[in-house]
Amino acid sequence: MPKPEGSPSAIFLNQVRQQLNSLEPAEQREILAELATHLHDAVERNEAASNASLAAEAAAVQAMGNPVAVGRRLRDEHLNVRLSLPAALLGALPLGAIALLFARTDLYFMMRNFGSSNSGFPFSFLLALTPVLALSLVLLTRSRQSWPATLLGGAGLLFLLGLAHGIRGAQYAPLAFIGLGILLLATISLTLGVALRWGCRRATLALLGSVGAYGCYAWLHDAGPIATLALGLAPALGAIALGLIPRRYQTSATWAIFALNWALIILYSHHVGGELPVPGPSLGIFDFISAAFLVASAALLLAVQGVSYLQANGRLALPERLIR
């Protein structure tokens, strides 16, 4: 039963709440609910030890310590953002180059001449470097995500090395295919992990992996300038989103990633339908299998994140173990 507003417990919780304003509302509710339950248990115990109700409550609140100090420590534990400045600069560099090239409207022509033009090569190299650097950002900010990020980063590096050996027209370095294979494997395993309830954070990484896999594949097929630019940005956006927003509730940023992924799916559909030029060789049925897989993984992750978002904002009341 909630305590009256002027009661010692209510005052304590209110003072704690004031320190938690920078956290997500759902996170604040959970923290305060936990503290309220603790106070309730303490008051009951004190009353059982023959204290008068008000004295029991006062004693319970006294035992909790300074509410401002408690609130600040809780806030600091949840605001776990440690963005490394060097990593941020490394991640920003290719993004800046992409923005500059796009402004100059010659990005598409540079990508078409990838490897064959001395002036285009450095910028294209930077574009290819974007996913790797973005994933480094993830590694540096969230150590618990290291193994999927390492896998994706390693695959991105392999892809980069393959590109560095010179992908021109119909000639593809075997290393690029190996990178693509690992990326797809990572995507499949992480998406299965969603089915096994590995949690929304890893599910978001599965989305990142699927976008990365699509990125490799589309690069090989030259899906077009808009898709290429978006693919260069998507892993960076995903990495920044994963690094900067609270670990349990990834909402607006991941919605942006989902929207980006759907835009890529639509572009890819146009590509398969023949509305964009495809100078590279086709991989046959793989074109359609990968598209179907990307749609399915995006739909699954959309569902998972949607449920998480609704749960986080109190619109659903599912058991916690289903959300993990």
Added chain:
Amino acid sequence: MPEASDRGRGSAETLVLALLRERPMYGYEIIRELAARSEGYFTMEEGHLYPILHRLERQGLASTEWRHVDGRRRRYYALTRDGLRALNAAASDWETFVRWFSQMLAPEGEKHAEA
């Protein structure tokens, strides 16, 4: 050698992990068990337990689950495998610390005798 403040902070986490090794517990239960088993020696301001618990969860040393018990919704904390490893490492560290600290505090004659 860790600074005294680091050791103090780490000891609270170690004590909590040691309790969770037995069974999953919720916050108030942890406070009661800590005081009961140490006969009142280990106490803390109860509100400050929760930043510790949330840090343990963030570090992957503990997992949490909300449960409805006796008509009340409580958050239970359980030790993970990483938490058990961390606990064992901390216990070993403490044993070493206590051994050498005792050695340093022992009167000169006893030290030579032990050597």
